[in-house]
Amino acid sequence: MSKYVELNEKTVVEYVNNKMDFFAPDAEYVCNEIGDGNLNLVFRVKDTKNNKSLIVKQALPYVRAAGEDWPLDIGRGEIETHILNIEYELTDGLVPKVYFYDADMYCMAMEDLDNYIIMRYGLLDYNQYPYFADQISDFLVKTLLLTSDVVMGHKEKKENVKAFINPELCEITEDLVYTEPFHIGARNDMEEALVKFHKEEIVEDEELAREVAKLKFDFMNNAQALLHGDLHTGSIFVNPESTKVIDPEFAFYGPMAYDIGALIANLIMNYISTKASLEEGQLRSKHEKFLLDAIRDVVDMFKSKALELWDEVVTDKMAKTKGFKEYYINDVLVNSAGVAGCEMVRRTVGFAHVKDLDGIANDEKRIKAKKENLHLAKILIKNRAEIVTGEEYLRLIEKYL
Amino acid sequence: MSKYVELNEKTVVEYVNNKMDFFAPDAEYVCNEIGDGNLNLVFRVKDTKNNKSLIVKQALPYVRAAGEDWPLDIGRGEIETHILNIEYELTDGLVPKVYFYDADMYCMAMEDLDNYIIMRYGLLDYNQYPYFADQISDFLVKTLLLTSDVVMGHKEKKENVKAFINPELCEITEDLVYTEPFHIGARNDMEEALVKFHKEEIVEDEELAREVAKLKFDFMNNAQALLHGDLHTGSIFVNPESTKVIDPEFAFYGPMAYDIGALIANLIMNYISTKASLEEGQLRSKHEKFLLDAIRDVVDMFKSKALELWDEVVTDKMAKTKGFKEYYINDVLVNSAGVAGCEMVRRTVGFAHVKDLDGIANDEKRIKAKKENLHLAKILIKNRAEIVTGEEYLRLIEKYL
Numbered sequence: 001m002s003k004y005v006e007l008n009e010k011t012v013v014e015y016v017n018n019k020m021d022f023f024a025p026d027a028e029y030v031c032n033e034i035g036d037g038n039l040n041l042v043f044r045v046k047d048t049k050n051n052k053s054l055i056v057k058q059a060l061p062y063v064r065a066a067g068e069d070w071p072l073d074i075g076r077g078e079i080e081t082h083i084l085n086i087e088y089e090l091t092d093g094l095v096p097k098v099y100f101y102d103a104d105m106y107c108m109a110m111e112d113l114d115n116y117i118i119m120r121y122g123l124l125d126y127n128q129y130p131y132f133a134d135q136i137s138d139f140l141v142k143t144l145l146l147t148s149d150v151v152m153g154h155k156e157k158k159e160n161v162k163a164f165i166n167p168e169l170c171e172i173t174e175d176l177v178y179t180e181p182f183h184i185g186a187r188n189d190m191e192e193a194l195v196k197f198h199k200e201e202i203v204e205d206e207e208l209a210r211e212v213a214k215l216k217f218d219f220m221n222n223a224q225a226l227l228h229g230d231l232h233t234g235s236i237f238v239n240p241e242s243t244k245v246i247d248p249e250f251a252f253y254g255p256m257a258y259d260i261g262a263l264i265a266n267l268i269m270n271y272i273s274t275k276a277s278l279e280e281g282q283l284r285s286k287h288e289k290f291l292l293d294a295i296r297d298v299v300d301m302f303k304s305k306a307l308e309l310w311d312e313v314v315t316d317k318m319a320k321t322k323g324f325k326e327y328y329i330n331d332v333l334v335n336s337a338g339v340a341g342c343e344m345v346r347r348t349v350g351f352a353h354v355k356d357l358d359g360i361a362n363d364e365k366r367i368k369a370k371k372e373n374l375h376l377a378k379i380l381i382k383n384r385a386e387i388v389t390g391e392e393y394l395r396l397i398e399k400y401l
Numbered sequence: 402m403s404k405y406v407e408l409n410e411k412t413v414v415e416y417v418n419n420k421m422d423f424f425a426p427d428a429e430y431v432c433n434e435i436g437d438g439n440l441n442l443v444f445r446v447k448d449t450k451n452n453k454s455l456i457v458k459q460a461l462p463y464v465r466a467a468g469e470d471w472p473l474d475i476g477r478g479e480i481e482t483h484i485l486n487i488e489y490e491l492t493d494g495l496v497p498k499v500y501f502y503d504a505d506m507y508c509m510a511m512e513d514l515d516n517y518i519i520m521r522y523g524l525l526d527y528n529q530y531p532y533f534a535d536q537i538s539d540f541l542v543k544t545l546l547l548t549s550d551v552v553m554g555h556k557e558k559k560e561n562v563k564a565f566i567n568p569e570l571c572e573i574t575e576d577l578v579y580t581e582p583f584h585i586g587a588r589n590d591m592e593e594a595l596v597k598f599h600k601e602e603i604v605e606d607e608e609l610a611r612e613v614a615k616l617k618f619d620f621m622n623n624a625q626a627l628l629h630g631d632l633h634t635g636s637i638f639v640n641p642e643s644t645k646v647i648d649p650e651f652a653f654y655g656p657m658a659y660d661i662g663a664l665i666a667n668l669i670m671n672y673i674s675t676k677a678s679l680e681e682g683q684l685r686s687k688h689e690k691f692l693l694d695a696i697r698d699v700v701d702m703f704k705s706k707a708l709e710l711w712d713e714v715v716t717d718k719m720a721k722t723k724g725f726k727e728y729y730i731n732d733v734l735v736n737s738a739g740v741a742g743c744e745m746v747r748r749t750v751g752f753a754h755v756k757d758l759d760g761i762a763n764d765e766k767r768i769k770a771k772k773e774n775l776h777l778a779k780i781l782i783k784n785r786a787e788i789v790t791g792e793e794y795l796r797l798i799e800k801y802l
Contacts, residue, residue, distance in 0.1 A: 149621045154575060155568035161624075162566045167556035174555060179718050206723050213719035214728065220550045223562075224622050317580050318614035322607050327615065 003104035007058050009033055012043045015056070016109060019100055022054060023047045044112060053114060054099060059106035076249060077101060077108050083164070083248040084110070086226065087139075090146050094139045095245050096237075113244055116237035123233060123270045124355060126283055127240075128290040133297035135243035136236070136263065140298075141305040144256040147226035150328070151313045161223045166252040169229065170220070173250065177346045178216035182209050187351040193367045194374075198349045201374060211381050215338045223253040231259040232343070232354070233266040256332045260302060261339025264393070266354065267295050268340065269347060269373060272401060273356035276369040292397065296390030299336075303329055303388075330388055337387035341380030344373050376400040404505035408459050410434055413444045416457070417510060420501055423455060424448045445513060454515060455500060460507035477650055478502055478509050484565070484649040485511070487627065488540075491547050495540040496646050497638075514645055517638035524634060524671045525756060527684055528641075529691040534698035536644035537637070537664065541699075542706040545657040548627035551729070552714045562624045567653035570630065571621070574651065578747045579617035583610050588752040594768045595775075599750050602775060612782050616739045624654040632660040633744070633755070634667040657733045661703060662740025665794070667755065668696050669741065670748060670774060673802060674757035677770040693798065697791030700737075704730055704789075731789055738788035742781030745774050777801040 007015055009031040017023060027047035035042030041060060046053035059077060081101040088095050096111035122129070149157055180186040184203055202208065228235065229250030237244040271291040278284035310325045319325070347354045348370050357373065360366035379396055380387060387393065408416055410432040418424060428448035436443030442461060447454035460478060482502040489496050497512040523530070550558055581587040585604055603609065629636065630651030638645040672692040679685035711726045720726070748755045749771050758774065761767035780797055781788060788794065 149618060154572055154621060158566050158568040158571065162563050165559050165563045167559040170559065171555055183718065209719065209722040210725050210728065213722050213725045216717075216719050217550060217729070220555060221625050222622050223624050316617075317584065318610065318617050321610040321614045324611050324614045327611065328618070 004106065006060075007041060007043065007056065007105075007107070009043065012045055012056050015105075015107075016045055016054070019102065019109065022099065022109075023052060024050050026050075027052070044114070046112075053112040054109050055096075055112050056107060056109050058108075077106060078103060079164070079251075080247075080249060081108055083226070083251045086147070087143050087228075087245070087248065090142045091139050094135060094142075094243060095248070111244075113237045113246075116239045116242070116244060118234055119236040119238045120233040120266070120270075120355065122238055123287075123291075124273070124359065126274070126278070126287045128287065129238045129240060129243070129294075130290075131241060132238060132243055133294045133301060136245075137298055137301035137305055139243070139245055140256075140260055140263075140302050141309055143228065144225040144259065144332075145306055145309055146313065147253075148224055148256075150310065150316055150319045153315070160226060161253040164226060164252050166229070166250065169250045170252055170254075173229070174216060174220060176351050177342050178212060178219060181342075181346040181348075181350040182212050188349055189351055189353065190349040191367065191370070193363075194349060194370060197371055197374065201378065202345060202349065205378065208378055208381060211338065211384075212342060215335065215342060215381070218255050218335060219258060222255040225253065225256050227251060227254045227256070227259050229254065229258070231262045233263075233270065234354075255335060255339075257335030257339050260298070260332065260336040261341075262343050264295060264298060264336065265340040265343035265347070265377075266356075267291055267298070268376070268393075268397065269344060269354055269356045271295070271397065272369045272373050273360055275401065276360045276362070276365040292394055295393050295397070299333065299388075299390040299393060303333060306332075333388040334384050337380045337384035337393075341377040341382075341384070344377035344380070348373050348377075372401050405507065407461075408442060408444065408457065408506075408508070410444065413446055413457050416506075416508075417446055417455070420503065420510065423500065423510075424453060425451050427451075428453070445515065447513075454513040455510050456497075456513050457508060457510050459509075478507060479504060480565070480652075481648075481650060482509055484627070484652045487548070488544050488629075488646070488649065491543045492540050495536060495543075495644060496649070512645075514638045514647075517640045517643070517645060519635055520637040520639045521634040521667070521671075521756065523639055524688075524692075525674070525760065527675070527679070527688045529688065530639045530641060530644070530695075531691075532642060533639060533644055534695045534702060537646075538699055538702035538706055540644070540646055541657075541661055541664075541703050542710055544629065545626040545660065545733075546707055546710055547714065548654075549625055549657075551711065551717055551720045554716070561627060562654040565627060565653050567630070567651065570651045571653055571655075574630070575617060575621060577752050578743050579613060579620060582743075582747040582749075582751040583613055589750055590752055590754065591750040592768065592771070594764075595750060595771060598772055598775065602779065603746060603750065606779065609779055609782060612739065612785075613743060616736065616743060616782070619656050619736060620659060623656040626654065626657050628652060628655045628657070628660050630655065630659070632663045634664075634671065635755075656736060656740075658736030658740050661699070661733065661737040662742075663744050665696060665699060665737065666741040666744035666748070666778075667757075668692055668699070669777070669794075669798065670745060670755055670757045672696070672798065673770045673774050674761055676802065677761045677763070677766040693795055696794050696798070700734065700789075700791040700794060704734060707733075734789040735785050738781045738785035738794075742778040742785070745778035745781070749774050749778075773802050 012031055013029050026049060028049040030046045030048050032044050033041060034044050041058045043056040044053055045056060078101055081098045084095050084098045088097055096113055099109040101108045180188055182202060190198055228248050229252055235247045237246055274287050306329050307325055314320055348357060357370055360369055413432055414430050427450060429450040431447045431449050433445050434442060435445050442459045444457040445454055446457060479502055482499050485496050485499045489498055497514055500510040502509045581589055583603060591599055629649050630653055636648045638647055675688050707730050708726055715721055749758060758771055761770055
């Protein structure tokens with residue numbers, strides 16, 4: 001406890017230089033606190049002379065001091081470090097590099113992504129990322145397949161399952177993604193114009209609820225791979241060349257489909273947003289094409305890369321059985337479509353919305369877009385057994401949007 | 402460490418009386434060490450005057466002293482106690498009562514089951530247990546459903562998943578049940594007369610291997626309920642009135658089907674044994690009828706009791722969706738048939754056999770019985786989607802045995 005000192009813009013430079021050789025001797029430092037002040041101090045420490053920078057993130061003293069009242073936050077930095085390190089190794093750098101974690105100071109130093117932006121905002125500015133599908137499908141295949149029983153020693157994998165059990169944050173997902181949006185009330189939040197539609201099309205559809213219940217129990221019980229756990233476009237930093245996945249605080253051992261489906265859903269919702277927000281024309285066509293290609297490629301590249309990597313890395317003897325990998329990956333894709341549908345529902349009528357949909361300025365178009373989103377979501381959930389190729393996603397998008 | 406003293410037949414009485422008020426002041430003690438000496442000292446302490454007894458089980462000093470070289474044994478008593486206590490509460494006494502666990506002495510005291518016998522030996526003596534199916538289906542429904550996400554608070558359930566992760570003993574099952582019997586070599590053990598049949602009918606059947614791979618990954622990933630984990634007829638004590646399940650050392654959070662399937666398989670193998678060992682006649686008919694009824698009732702009672710209990714105990718909001726419980730229980734039964742098949746294969750050609758099959762004295766009948774067992778096992782694994790009623794088991798048994 002006594003080793004903790006709250007950092008400030010003046011002391012953070014010396015602190016970092018005591019911990020590691022990162023900056024050159026002739027560095028000229030500029031230091032800014034850029035956090036939102038809720039839970040962490042976040043400093044960007046930059047050497048303007050050599051154009052080198054890093055981020056220092058320190059849990060705030062009152063968070064640290066609150067101890068057991070803040071079970072989510074105390075020690076999260078250590079788990080976040082652990083997961084980022086694992087993902088960094090597995091993906092050859094598709095997450096920010098963590099330089100160190102200091103348990104005494106509740107403090108981590110990591111790669112500065114100052115030439116990246118949050119993908120959601122990049123997409124809402126109609127930017128395209130030509131390497132994104134290739135890079136994120138790499139991320140998915142490597143973080144998921146390589147942490148599964150297909151590849152890992154089963155005892156080591158079970159120790160991981162144990163280490164990364166995450167009851168508090170899983171509960172948030174269980175409630176906000178898989179339960180509340182399919183009922184009336186709780187923390188749901190929707191426009192008045194959707195209340196009747198939500199009741200009739202979502203809440204009263206018993207077949208839909210049954211399929212969602214299956215997906216929910218899969219989420220809770222299927223300890224298949226080390227997930228990111230919150231892989232929407234707000235958890236991804238991009239620039240035109242590169243992709244970095246951040247914020248793995250929801251990570252746990254769960255079904256691979258959960259990461260893939262969340263990502264696909266957020267691409268689809270940006271597509272809906274684009275179509276409703278932009279007049280027809282070159283920009284809209286270009287962005288729509290990028291999104292459709294990305295949706296198709298995420299699905300198809302995940303599949304082809306997973307099937308290819310499987311043969312190189314599989315260790316489980318039964319998993320080597322002819323035809324098993326096709327069954328396994330197909331099953332992941334089936335449930336990915338279901339997850340995508342759940343994510344699209346909850347982002348429309350649940351507690352946490354996305355700017356893509358809420359930001360459609362025209363009231364009529366926004367309501368229409370949200371209804372179409374809910375309608376497609378239902379199709380994805382109910383018909384998921386058939387939705388296992390990029391082409392099928394594009395066919396459904398064309399048909400229902 | 403210094404608090405550990407090895408007990409003997411003389412000191413164990415005083416030890417027990419210091420720990421608890423169990424025996425009357427006028428007790429007349431008879432004390433016997435009845436263990437096999439491998440890992441534990443096992444004492445039966447009996448008050449012959451008042452006809453009251455208990456069992457004391459103490460880890461042997463060299464096991465205790467071996468420390469990390471014996472990861473399976475040190476502390477297993479504590480976990481066994483924990484699980485027996487949970488199961489005792491859930492089932493209203495279908496496991497032996499644990500009186501205490503003493504961590505200093507690596508010692509537990511538990512209910513003496515001296516008027517019970519191991520079910521496998523009871524069955525091999527052609528005894529029948531008219532209440533068995535009713536009692537064991539109670540055990541299954543209560544231990545499985547009540548420890549699942551259907552009923553338990555999801556955070557508490559996840560803490561249980563973590564507490565009961567059991568990598569070493571799960572690995573034994575993964576290898577000996579789900580892998581080695583479907584390949585040649587390793588620790589497999591089979592009669593010469595089965596070598597060719599095993600190769601052609603089991604090892605070279607790729608469809609079979611694929612289905613077993615699916616079941617294996619379900620076993621490894623599906624943290625559905627707190628299993629017993631080794632529920633064959635050697636883990637069950639019976640007498641004509643009562644059933645007690647023992648030895649939960651393989652317990653972990655896994656698929657419900659694993660317990661149900663293991664039990665069904667062992668009843669089927671006793672049926673095969675009876676048919677091959679006894680001449681036709683009254684005893685054989687009686688025992689066969691008991692076994693067929695038991696197989697049918699275990700399946701049908703599990704189903705009907707689970708569906709009935711569900712409505713009383715379900716807490717998960719999505720699990721209350723109309724039709725979901727039927728889907729859920731059906732899925733458990735489907736995989737139970739698959740597990741039963743795997744258990745029947747491994748008990749015939751794998752490392753650990755059962756006396757039911759190996760004990761068939763006539764060579765020709767024994768080999769024929771084992772081949773029929775393997776054949777039915779394949780059907781159970783491959784056709785499991787259709788095998789969800791007691792009646793269907795009886796139809797297959799009639800057809801293939």
